[in-house]
Amino acid sequence: MRPTLKFYGLFLTIGIGGAIAAQLSSVVPALEIMGLADLILLLLAGIDHYRGRSQRIQAQRLPLGHLSIGRDNPVTVILHNPGKTATIRLKDDYPAPFTANPLATKFQLAPQSDQTVTYAVNPHQRGEYTWGKLNLQQRNPWGLGWQQWQTETPQTVA
Numbered sequence: 001m002r003p004t005l006k007f008y009g010l011f012l013t014i015g016i017g018g019a020i021a022a023q024l025s026s027v028v029p030a031l032e033i034m035g036l037a038d039l040i041l042l043l044l045a046g047i048d049h050y051r052g053r054s055q056r057i058q059a060q061r062l063p064l065g066h067l068s069i070g071r072d073n074p075v076t077v078i079l080h081n082p083g084k085t086a087t088i089r090l091k092d093d094y095p096a097p098f099t100a101n102p103l104a105t106k107f108q109l110a111p112q113s114d115q116t117v118t119y120a121v122n123p124h125q126r127g128e129y130t131w132g133k134l135n136l137q138q139r140n141p142w143g144l145g146w147q148q149w150q151t152e153t154p155q156t157v158a
Contacts, residue, residue: 001049001145002137010041010144045144052140052147055083057109059134061092061153067129072101072120077134079117081109087139089146093132094121131155 018034058080067073077092086109094100101120109115123129133150140147 001045001140002148003045003145004139004143007041007045007144011038014038014041044142048140048142048144049147051142052138052145055086055138055141056147056149057081057083057086057088057136057138059090059136059151059153061131061134061155064131064155064157067121067123067157069123069126072122074118074120075100077117079107079109079115081111081113081115084111084141085109089137090117091135092119093135095123095129095131097125097129098123126158128156128158131157 014034014037018030018037021033022030024030060078060080062076062078064073064075075092075094077090079088079090088107088109089105090107091105098121100122107115107117131154134153135148135150137146137148139145
């Protein structure tokens with residue numbers, strides 16, 4: 001799990017609240033309360049992470065045909081969201097010698113829907129190339145962290 005800004009904001013708020021409480025009352029109970037609040041936040045982040053695992057989207061790169069040298073060649077990825085609204089980040093591991101139009105990395109997917117994402121790659125020389133994995137991140141339901149995983153979609157194209 002990779003924490004979000006929301007998680008860090010809550011963590012900081014608890015720290016500032018604990019510091020203020022420590023100044024206004026005896027130090028030991030304020031620090032204990034702050035520690036307990038941090039523990040509860042970590043527990044909630046763990047529950048959020050567990051809930052997010054069951055709501056992962058599915059991604060698939062469509063088979064690629066023959067690629068033209070020196071031209072933009074479309075690459076299509078289909079995202080399927082079986083659950084609630086999802087915020088995701090996507091990175092495709094296209095072959096290193098290629099250049100690519102920037103793939104918009106952050107998407108909002110409607111509940112129980114499919115979305116098609118297309119970007120272009122430009123090969124500079126002939127040869128066979130192997131595409132790597134699709135790297136995905138999806139924000140957990142409560143927004144406290146990101147799920148991160150890879151989808152095996154190897155393809156060799158010429």
